[in-house]
Amino acid sequence: MQDMSPTIKVEELRKSYGEPRAVDGVSFDVQTGEFFGILGPNGAGKTTTLEMMEGLRKPDSGTVTLFGESPWPRNPRLLPRIGVQLQASAFFERLTAREQIRTFASLYGVPARKADEWLAVVGLEDMAGKRNEDLSGGQQQRLSIACALAHGPDLVFLDEPTSGLDPQARRNLWDVLRDISAQGRTVVLTTHYLDEAESLCDRVAIMDHGRILQSGPPATLVRDLDAPTRISVETGTITAEAARGLADGLEVSDDGVSLTIATRTPAPVLSALAERDALRGLSVRGATLEDVFLHLTGREYRA
């Protein structure tokens, strides 16, 4: 019979380093094979939550269960099954990428050839002979993910893996993370990037001030918000007054660059604009997780 119990169960987790509490009563499950994101601004409590899940930090109260077992106190049975990439990646000094990953793999009795395959998975075969200090930030992040995966864990924890990377390097790394997930592994990632959570995660928990405010698939969180669609055209394409007359109940604003119409029924507004040949510079934007965060906290999202 297939085991339907969640890979991770977190219940009423709390941790304080003083006031206010860093993690203040957090509960969620992660299912086998899921790509789960913990999203929140700096200081929200993401890393502390993750460290308690990884068995690296003792909760003040509450429980974490991975594959039905507690990671704290340090549980050697779990170690082969989980891979951990820490925010500050620690490499052995002066080793090449190949030597790094082979060293990590050997700790788990994984043969060198198998370890080398992970360099290919993260797109670093050509860099195998380079020392980690000669790798770019993005390449170092990829190497640290490869090292976390070298022993083939079923469950992978990634703490802000794309933090500090340029947009292109971030997107390249997203492809790597999608591949890891497609291999059937359960992935838990923390991020302060809304677009990252939206693009990668099956489910996301939005965290702020030590609490989870809401969780669910990103598309569901956005849909449930029932926020208006924003249709923008270049300023001067149509006057604000004419735009207001296109349909009932439109909110129109003009910042001198774009005229924006907010509406819950975009189709008739778009066809009315088209009829007037007023589509110059058109962009149509639905709600995003940013709007969800604003709705939940009453403040703009600042990573």
Ligand SMILES: Nc1ncnc2c1ncn2[C@@H]1O[C@H](COP(=O)(O)OP(=O)(O)OP(=O)(O)O)[C@@H](O)[C@H]1O
């Ligand atoms: N070792 C520590 N000692 C004291 N305070 C800590 C420690 N680690 C975290 N904190 C505090 O706990 C709170 C939560 O921090 P945490 O690192 O878990 O948040 P985060 O969401 O991961 O933030 P970031 O994205 O900046 O890493 C913050 O107020 C932080 O200053």
